[in-house]
Amino acid sequence: MAVQTLDISPVGRVEGDLDVRVDIDNGVVVNAWTQAELFRGLEIILRDKDPQAGLVVTPRACGICGASHLTCAAWALDTAWQTEVPRNAILARNLGQIVESLQSNPRYFYGLYAIDLTNKKYRNSKFYEEAVKRFAPFTGRSYEIGVTISGKPVEIYALLGGQWPHSSYMVPGGVMCAPTLADITRAWSILEYFKNNWLEPVWLGCSLERYEEIKTYEDFLAWLDESPAHANSDLGFYWRMGLDIGLDKYGGGVGKYVSWGYLPHEDKYQKPTIEGRNAAVIMKSGVYDSKTDRHVLMTQDKVRENTVHAWYEEGSTDVHPFDRVTRPIQKNNTDFSGKYTWDTAVLHSEFGRLEAGPFARQLIAGGKHGESWQHYDGLILDMFKKMGGPSLHLRQIARMHETVKLYRQAERCLREFRLNEPWYIKPKEKDGRGWGATEAIRGALCHWIEIKDGKIKNYQIIAPTTWNVGPRDAQGNRGPIEEALIGAPIADPTDPVEVGHVARSFDSCLVCTVHAHDAKTGKELARFRTA
Numbered sequence: 333m334a335v336q337t338l339d340i341s342p343v344g345r346v347e348g349d350l351d352v353r354v355d356i357d358n359g360v361v362v363n364a365w366t367q368a369e370l371f372r373g374l375e376i377i378l379r380d381k382d383p384q385a386g387l388v389v390t391p392r393a394c395g396i397c398g399a400s401h402l403t404c405a406a407w408a409l410d411t412a413w414q415t416e417v418p419r420n421a422i423l424a425r426n427l428g429q430i431v432e433s434l435q436s437n438p439r440y441f442y443g444l445y446a447i448d449l450t451n452k453k454y455r456n457s458k459f460y461e462e463a464v465k466r467f468a469p470f471t472g473r474s475y476e477i478g479v480t481i482s483g484k485p486v487e488i489y490a491l492l493g494g495q496w497p498h499s500s501y502m503v504p505g506g507v508m509c510a511p512t513l514a515d516i517t518r519a520w521s522i523l524e525y526f527k528n529n530w531l532e533p534v535w536l537g538c539s540l541e542r543y544e545e546i547k548t549y550e551d552f553l554a555w556l557d558e559s560p561a562h563a564n565s566d567l568g569f570y571w572r573m574g575l576d577i578g579l580d581k582y583g584g585g586v587g588k589y590v591s592w593g594y595l596p597h598e599d600k601y602q603k604p605t606i607e608g609r610n611a612a613v614i615m616k617s618g619v620y621d622s623k624t625d626r627h628v629l630m631t632q633d634k635v636r637e638n639t640v641h642a643w644y645e646e647g648s649t650d651v652h653p654f655d656r657v658t659r660p661i662q663k664n665n666t667d668f669s670g671k672y673t674w675d676t677a678v679l680h681s682e683f684g685r686l687e688a689g690p691f692a693r694q695l696i697a698g699g700k701h702g703e704s705w706q707h708y709d710g711l712i713l714d715m716f717k718k719m720g721g722p723s724l725h726l727r728q729i730a731r732m733h734e735t736v737k738l739y740r741q742a743e744r745c746l747r748e749f750r751l752n753e754p755w756y757i758k759p760k761e762k763d764g765r766g767w768g769a770t771e772a773i774r775g776a777l778c779h780w781i782e783i784k785d786g787k788i789k790n791y792q793i794i795a796p797t798t799w800n801v802g803p804r805d806a807q808g809n810r811g812p813i814e815e816a817l818i819g820a821p822i823a824d825p826t827d828p829v830e831v832g833h834v835a836r837s838f839d840s841c842l843v844c845t846v847h848a849h850d851a852k853t854g855k856e857l858a859r860f861r862t863a
Contacts, residue, residue, distance in 0.1 A: 335362070338825060342369070343835045344444070350801060350840055352813075352831055353668065356822050361831070364810065364817035365668050366801045368675040371643075375658040378791040383409060383761065383783050386791060387500045390779065393793065396439075398497040399432040399489065400772035401793075404779040407596075409504035410604045412766025412783055415759035419598035420749055421506035426595045427519075427745040428492050428502070430738050433773040434485035437735045438530060440773075442467065442478035445728065445836050449573060451829045459573035466566065474534060474566050481530040488519045488742075506756030516746055523742055531739065537565025540736055547711060549718045567732065574725040578821075583724025583834040585816035586685045589692035590630055590799065592769035592776045593617030595741060598748060606632065606767045614741070615771065616702035619683050620695045620713075622721065627699030630680075632767050632778065635794065638677040641670065641803040648806045650679065653780045653792035654765065677805035678798050687812040688775030688799035689838060690731035691722070709737070724816070724837035731839075761786070772796055774839050800838045813838055 341351040349369035354361045374393055378385055386405040391398035403425055410417060446467040454460045466474040486496040492509050493499025501508045511519075527540065536543050538561060546552050555562055562568050574580060593613040596604070601612035610617050610629050617630040636650035645659035666672050679685050686692070691712070698713025712730045719726060763785065769778035775796030782790040802811040810818075813835055820830045 336825060338828060338831075340828060340831055343832060344840065350835065352817070352835060354817060354820075354822075354828070354831060356825060359822055361817050361820040361822060364814045365672060366675070366803065366811060366813045366835075367666070367673045368797075368801055369673075371660060371664075371674045373658070373660065374793060375791050376660075378788050380787050380789075383412075383781065383786070383788055384504070385788065386779065386781065387503060390793065391498050391500060393795070394772075396436060396497070397432060397772040397774065397777075398499070399429045400770050400777050401779075402500060402502045403429050403770045404768035404777055404793075406502040406504055407604060407768030407770075408766040408779045408781045409768075410759070410766070411606050411768065412764045412781055413504055413759045413761060414764075415505045415604070416757045417602050417604060418506055418754040418757060419602060420751075420753055420755045421502075422596055422598040422601060423745045423748050424492055424507045424509060424511070424755065425502050426598075427742060428489050428499075429594070429770060430742045430745065431485040431488040432496070434526065434735065434738050434742065435482045436773040437482075437732060437738075438478035438535075439482035440839055441728070441732060442472070442475045443469075443482075444839065446475070446570065448829055448833055448836070449570075449577075451827070453823055453827070453829055454577050457573065457577050459569070459576055462569065463573060466569065477530055477534055478566075481526060484522055484526045485742075487522050491515045491519055503756070505759040506754070508756065510755045511749065511751065513751060516749060516751070519746055523739070523746075527739065531735065535566050535732070535735070537561040537563075537568060540739065543736055547714075549711075549715045552711070552715070571729065574728070579725035579728075579833065580719060580723045582820045582830070583727065583816050583837055584722035584819075585687050585812045586810075587622045587722060588680075588683050588686050589620045589622075589695050590680065590686035590688050590776050591615075591618055591693045591696045592630060592771055592778060594769075594771035609769070611703055614707055615693065616696065616699075616706040618696035618699055618701060619680060619686060620692070620699060621683055622695075622716070627696065627701040629701060630776075632769065632780075634681045635778075636679050636681050637794070638679065638805045640677075640806045641672060642676045643671050643674055644676070650681070650806065653794060654782065654790070656792055657790065658792070673801075673803045675798055675802045675811075677802040677809075677811060678794055679805055685802075685805065685809050685812060685815075686799060687838075688796045689727070690734050690773070690775070691727040692775060693771060694730040694733060707737075724834050727837045775799060797840045801840050813840070 336356045339353050343350050343352050351367040353365040355363040390401040390405045393401050449463040450468050466472050489496040493501035593616045595614040619628050619630050638650050639646040640648040643661050643664040694712035698710040763783045766781045780792040800812045816834050822828050
């Protein structure tokens with residue numbers, strides 16, 4: 333049978349334009365290309381602007397993770413200006429980012445990902461009827477609860493920043509808020525509402541304390557069998573259905589992972605520097621190479637971007653972001669053997685292509701590298717090894733597993749505030765270079781800034797989607813999603829839900845209508861709503 337080429341445009345359900353091309357041979361994906369169709373040009377917009385313009389512009393890079401961009405923009409200026417940041421301000425920044433991530437997890441799982449479990453492909457699964465009752469868009473029992481509850485955590489963000497999204501309350505030297513005792517009390521009640529109405533009764537089927545006792549793969553399986561409430565929770569149900577329909581068999585990817593680490597400690601990073609960050613974050617940074625079972629710290633000097641397959645004027649050389657100038661080309665014709673995307677190929681100078689995201693964070697959390705006081709959690713790494721490596725199924729488990737840890741860190745921030753202490757220390761502006769990094773819910777995010785003569789000379793952003801959706805590099809190595817698509821079984825080319833499974837497991841920024849066509853004939857195979 334001849335190789336069939338499908339162009340799927342766009343693939344997702346929310347924002348940004350991602351197209352995917354796959355070659356299918358005997359019902360299996362044998363080649364893949366990911367194509368970012370939207371050019372934003374934030375780096376060009378910020379050029380020659382006031383250094384603090386990034387605090388206003390970059391949170392609008394995304395409507396769902398603006399806090400992470402604001403975090404990076406603020407820390408980049410802090411390192412450039414060598415500011416002092418009060419402990420209250422560090423906690424307030426962390427809390428804003430945490431609650432934004434907490435809203436994203438149920439919204440992503442129910443609104444973007446679990447919908448696919450109701451696809452007709454799975455109608456012969458013993459779990460299918462229950463999946464429709466839980467996860468069908470708009471009418472599913474869990475869908476309604478999960479999507480509704482997702483709006484609660486960002487009410488805490490609004491207490492800090494006055495609004496969500498697109499607040500700019502984080503500034504170099506601190507934050508532009510001073511919560512009262514009433515604000516903190518309100519925030520506690522919002523957190524507990526989230527826990528009592530979804531996290532414990534719907535997602536886990538148990539208390540946070542019981543779930544936190546799970547340390548190994550065997551512990552998880554024992555927990556699953558311990559009680560019908562566990563097995564029939566949305567976590568337990570998804571685990572069982574995912575295995576039944578084979579989601580653990582494909583979607584692995586490049587097998588190497590990156591995290592910048594996040595949540596600077598309020599007493600260890602008050603005078604931030606680029607070099608001092610790794611030893612001052614609660615969730616440690618790292619690169620994990622599963623082929624050698626090796627963990628190392630991640631440092632910004634190892635990052636490179638390559639544009640040989642992207643619509644930019646730069647050449648084929650791997651360039652550090654401080655040395656890159658964004659020059660888009662005017663005629664962005666698609667050539668899958670040449671330039672075919674607005675995304676760049678991001679790589680580590682030693683490890684090459686890396687996957688970013690919650691899966692990466694959890695694999696790195698299982699490493700023994702870093703400082704002894706930093707967070708350690710070996711569960712997902714243990715599952716990874718005992719289940720035979722990566723899959724799109726385990727990628728979901730890792731993301732939702734993180735929800736409990738984020739919740740605990742939000743509690744910690746609220747406990748640690750000292751309301752009568754400073755929230756802001758005015759910095760002294762000067763020229764220089766700065767770098768700010770964090771972990772957005774989708775993965776590794778960082779901003780580089782260079783200030784000259786009081787203006788932004790250069791601004792560069794590498795987002796999680798840049799890592800994951802990037803095209804082939806100069807050596808022809810596929811990007812993480814491109815590689816993850818290889819081996820995906822396609823049961824029906826007119827409804828390639830498996831491609832959606834893989835792409836959406838990375839939670840790239842996507843949109844809402846999908847159609848597929850055969851690239852060789854131009855014939856449209858299907859057009860359908862995905863939400």
